[in-house]
Amino acid sequence: MHRMVSTYVPRGYAVAFVDMPGTFRSTGCSDVGADLEVLGTKAVIDWLNNRVPGYNADYVSNDASPRCVELTDEIEQDSDTRTGSYSRWWDPRNYNLDARNVHASVYVVHGLGDENVKTRHFGEWWDQLQRYDVPRWPAVGARQTTLKLSKAADAKTGGLSIAAASSDPVSFTGTDDPSVDTVVLDPTTARPDRAVFLSDELEKAVRVTGTGKVTVRVKSNKIATGIKARLVDYGTANRYTNVTNVPNTSVYWGDGNALDTGCYA
DSSP: OHHHHHHHGGGTOOOOOOOOTTSTTOOSOOOSSSHHHHHHHHHHHHHHTTSSOOOOOSOOOOTTSGGGHHHHHHHHHHTTTTTTOOOGGGGGGOGGGGGGGOOSOBOOOOOSOOSSSOHHHHHHHHHHHHHTTOOBOOOTTOOOOOOEEEOOTTSSOEEEESSOOOOSOOOOOOOSOTTOGGGGSSTTSOOTTOOOEEOOOOSSOOOOOSOOOOOOOOOOSSSSOOOOOOOOOOOSSSOOOOOTTSTTOOOBSSSOOSSOOOBOO
8 A cells, every 4th residue: 555655646546444334443334435435535636625613522333333234224225145146225326327427527546455346347347447438547548359268178177368269167165165375276287166268377477457358168066156256367576475364464555654553463
């Protein structure tokens, strides 16, 4: 986080690290991206621009608090997490529907440690901004590239290249916890809970911009199932490391001061 401050502040940007309602040090209850979070973010912007007063909180509430039980139960029931189906409940949380209402120029920065809000979400919104001619900062020289999947003879890893795709089926068994990051480790080790497709080692750096899409034909022995596709960089430079759950390890948002150390955990 300190890198964001040192990178953007000298270039004329203001950097604010904001806890959504009901998370970490913010009061209130989380509604998972709906009106409470949107209006909470707006309130921060209005406060920074001296349009509304700010207040010190005397309590912190979240989805584990008795104050939030009713809303939390509603979210669990209406979000239909079990099947992953989209319903009208998600509309207030689908910012693509309001992309036409964005008037400011947009520069998006997104972290990699969030298993709920993924990079594809801001990518889809980014594409909608283009549709409505909202000023953006796209990567110069980007072009559409199609990579195809193929099954390898050793059955450990398949191929990923611009060559012709393979029609041979690939099978794997689902897991009860599909969000576990360890599923991407040791790609050349055969595992029953995943299918891996590796490209050759890249000869030079490649930038991925825009929203990636995966098209496959799937046959499942379950009534409802979810399939996750991940694009993984197995290089060795500038690796992302999630240390928020590592004992005796702190994550800092900035240099800190006497009132706020800037430590996340």
